[in-house]
C-alpha cells in the first residue's frame with residue numbers, strides 16, 4: 001500500500017483523533033478563547049468534519065481548535081503534521097520527512113521549523129506512536145510495531 005492509499009483509508013479517523021488530542025492538549029480543563037482568554041465559550045458547529053468551532057460569549061469572536069496554533073492556516077492535515085512530528089523526534093532528516101509526508105522539501109523544512117518551536121510537537125508525535133500507523137518500514141522503521 002502506498003502512502004497515499006493509506007492516507008485515504010485512515011485519514012478521517014486519524015484526523016479526528018489528532019483534533020481531539022490537540023483540543024485536550026490546548027484546553028485540558030475548559031476551552032478558553034484565544035483572543036480574550038475567557039472561558040465563557042460555547043460550541044457552535046463542526047469545522048471541516050473533525051474540528052470544533054466555538055463562539056466566545058465574552059468578546060463575541062469565533063475560533064476553532066486550530067486557531068492560534070501553528071496549524072491555523074495550514075492546508076496540511078493534522079495527521080500529516082503528526083507524521084512529520086514523529087519523524088522529526090526520531091531524528092529523521094527533512095528529505096525523509098518530505099518523502100513520507102508527501103510534501104515538497106521546502107514545505108517539509110517549514111513544517112520542521114514550526115514543529116521545533118511548538119509545544120504541540122509531542123502531542124502529535126504521541127498520536128502516531130500510539131496508533132502505530134507505520135508507512136516507514138521501507139525506510140527501516142520497525143520499532144513502532
Ligand SMILES: [Zn+2]
Pocket residue numbers: 033034035036037038056057058059060061
Ligand atoms: Zn473571547
